[in-house]
Amino acid sequence: MPKFTMRCFCCVCGKKQEYEFNVPPAPSMIQEEIVCDNCGDRTHVLLTSCPNCGKTFKFFLSDLDFMGEIKQLSGVYVRLIDGIRDSLSDYIEEFNVSVPKKWSVKLSCTCGHDYFAEIPLRQLRTS
Template identity: 55%
Template sequence: MTDHEVIYFCNVCGNKTVTSLEVPAAPQMAQMEIQCEKCTNKTHLLLTKCPRCKQVVKYFVSDLDFPAEVRNLAKAYLSLIAGIKMKLRDVVEEFNVPVPKKWSVQLECSCGHDYTAELPLPVIAPPAV
């Protein structure tokens, strides 16, 4: 079942794509991808809708592969933490850094409702120290 029609013009070739998407109400947020049928360019979307009035919010529309970027940043973060932990092993007995479980954003709908939308972050095994 779909609830939102998206009309998209490819930023590479200009091809028009019309697609229907099922968009969850906040606090859930969906990661979606539209691929141009003509040139196969991909556009990534983060979508949610107001839990009160159900208006769809396109929070993020980009050629940037958001999930891949989050994974790459998380891996870099974990490597950095592992390096710090290794340098401190003779100084402190225990070194723990809380790792966030989700990414969230505050949104304001045109109906006046303020709400939070969130995405779970990937669980990545820490590098061996």
């Protein structure tokens, strides 16, 4: 996994920060939490690197635990659909609902390669 240095400024106090991350190639993503050593502000960062050249990385900053929120929302949806299917099992033989397997975002690298980064989502129970 390539190691990258990220330099940024705290969005609360403005202090320059520097972080090092081991960043997986897409489609994998990791989420890290960066903490300002001056004011203690916490920010989540999603990271992935170009699978073609491995020399650049993309990051997404958020105050939300984005990966956790996506997985939690998909989990709630899947539990809801599983519950509906279970409650209808005496009345219907087959109940099919398509559920996305992943959340993805299309990215472009300076090397010219287009690629997708993904977060796997929870799936329905098999009957």
